[in-house]
Amino acid sequence: MQFVVRRLAFYVVAVWTAVTVNFLIPRVVPGNAVDAVLGQIRSSTPQLVNALKKQLGVGDQGSILSQYVHYWDNVIHLNLGISTSPGIYPTPVLTEIGRTLPWTLGLVGIATILSFAIGTLLGVFAAWRPGGWLDRLMPSLTFLQATPYFFLALVLLYFFSQKIAVFPFGQSYQLGDTVGFNWAFIGSVITHGLLPALTIVLTSIGGWMLQMRNVMLTTISEDYVLVAQAKGLSSRRVMFTYGARNAVLPNIAGFSLALGFVVAGAIVMEVVFSYPGVGFTLVQAVGNSDVPLMQGLFLVISLAVLTASLLADIVYVVADPRARSRQA
């Protein structure tokens, strides 16, 4: 019970921090949303400035405390303001987030799930035969892990898009395709997603594999595994039911966390492939000094990570009976 209370307190503080950081950033650092829009309109009259101030919700709003209360009110009502980026203004930030989020969730989500599944399975096999070929492959996978995302992405892009033009250079679908539920569009989305997904899988798979292998090595040297072997159970049964099942817990906890970082996206990946997801839009928003959009995206990202962390906690308690009895 004490554990649950403590965790809940943690999430309250974490959400408070995320929202407060979001509130503070544009107020600590100078920069003006009105100027960002005026720069696009190329004209400025006092009436226009006043109208913009009202629309964007900036300007005189009383003390910082009342602004803070007002900001919380807006966040709770999902009133995230209006984007000031050229080409997007005056779209509400929420609409913009709704447009970009599915791309990131789809691509990075699927890639993360694949990477986790394959990596964990490979880790099991690597640990089962220490010093075997799979185990000796680990250092090269580690090299991939130490390789920056974008480097691998650039190299793959160079080989598969420049040298042999198998994959397109970027974007999420062929321009000119009708967006909707038709085969041409779906095919286009898949071919555009394959290469970015591959880069994510390649760079993250080593981590899953390494962690699984290390925990698995410890697990299979336990006495009960020895007993299982001694009483003549099949290798596969010992490997999966006795070894992997117990060793997979840290990986599962890591996986629920990783799901949260899916929304944070592979920012760099999205930049390399000009993929119109959350990360790419965030970088663009920074480039355009679009504070409302930046705030909105960061809020969504941090809340997603927090939700995933909560999920990781729950999963751990459900999956590991020891965690339950310890915390009861």
Place this chain on the structure above:
Amino acid sequence: MSATAVSETVPVAAGPGRRGPAALVRTLRSGWVQLPLKAKIGVVMLGAFLIVAIIGPYVAPFSPNHVTPSQYEAEGLTAKHLLGTDNLGQDILSQMLVGTRSTVLIGLLTGLIATTLSVAVGTAAGYLGGWGDEALSLVSNVFLVLPALPLLVVILGFFPNAGNLLIAVVLSVLGWPWGARVIRAQTLALSNRDFVLAAREVGESPSRIIFYELLPNEVGLIAASFVGTVLYAILTSVALAFIGLTDPTAWSYGTILDNAFTENAVQTGAWWWFIFPGMAVALLGMSLVLINFGLDELSNPRLRAARGLRRIGRRAWRPADPTPVLRDYVEEMA
């Protein structure tokens, strides 16, 4: 640094008589001998990068900003430009030699600041316990769960042309909790060991217990967290520069890659422009990963699989087992 780290993996209260330069050399040498091969390779690679970071700008054949007149296309590898040029005829090798310093510097600075923070918070939380521990753990957990890269992007968006120090500070502020958590756990475990309890009983002051009893036994862990933080800082700072959020006139691996990407090096097939700096980052990262692997293996003998695997009569013995199992035999039975 990692060489000294490894000699202290067994909890030993630091006593007199283990000081002096000769003892230090002995410790260093025995540490080096104990170091697994992976870590040795890593240390040598990292050393090479450090040397380049120091002497790079003096040995660069050209100024990194030296533009070849009337050249509008990136040029491949030639005798004059060993690693080719960019689209303005600037020498890639020189850019890399000059840029190493900034990348390495950000990594080491962040490692230093963040590790200091994590040691301070980790030992304080672990040793104090009670409310202090609750509060410090809460803070570090909140920092852990904030998405670092998006936050960095937002923060650096407000500081265009950020310098090395600012980047290192921002990276440290977001990077210390990883180490703090591990060090806190170790401090908690150590606090209940007999030698610490004895020291308390004798009436040693808390600061003496922390600095002379606890910290020497956490050197391995601190070193590992330092190496991990440096790796995080290097990869993140290069990524940030690549996105274009740092000063574009200050050379670093990230700036070169940013130039290559924005000037369409991939589309025009100028592979040397991004392959070489990218390889440099990857090798630098690799050296750190190898060092950390080595440190890991030292502290957890079970990970020394390939090395410790002994073969007796064509059968593999699992060395970590208290009672060795002849696995081939078990499999034959299955």
